[in-house]
Amino acid sequence: MAIPVVEEVLDEEPGDDEESGGQRKYKVPVSRIIPLPKPNDPSSTQDFSLGSYVLAVYPGTTALYKATVVNSRKRKTDDYLLEFDDDEEDGAMPQRTVRFIHVVPLPEGHRQ
Structure with a gap:
């Protein structure tokens, strides 16, 4: 065993x-x-395409939440534009910028 x-x-x-x-x-x-990407090596991290489901650190917290990629990572800033599930403000889903080091794949079995 x-x-x-x-x-x-x-x-x-x-x-x-x-x-x-x-x-x-x-x-x-x-x-x-789930290990977070290394901040000194953005080229070795996974790229997530538009519409991909990910786990990401919600801005201003240390907690991971499910999010959808709204805009793929920009090479100049290494940021993603994400919409977090259940993050509604005034009837709309705000789009939040998150650094690539705070974005990981959504584990299998958690997709919708």
């Missing part, structure tokens, strides 16, 4: 419902961890 490899992950911003009020550590199987 194989023993799963586990990594300890630190939650920088626990939710409002957390009683401890501070950072929390979780043990997560390595197979469930």
Whole structure:
């Protein structure tokens, strides 16, 4: 019987419902961890096309949310233009700029 490899992950911003009020550590199987792209090597990261579903760090947070690529990565800035699910403002879906290092593929089984 194989023993799963586990990594300890630190939650920088626990939710409002957390009683401890501070950072929390979780043990997560390595197979469930999605590494973020390396900031010093944009050419080696995956390019996502228009309409692709991704996970991205919502601006101003450390949390990953499902988003749709509205505009592919621009080489000059290495930014994507994304629409985050359930991110409605005044009846419209705002488009948010996110650096490539904060965008990863949506895991299989989470697509709609």
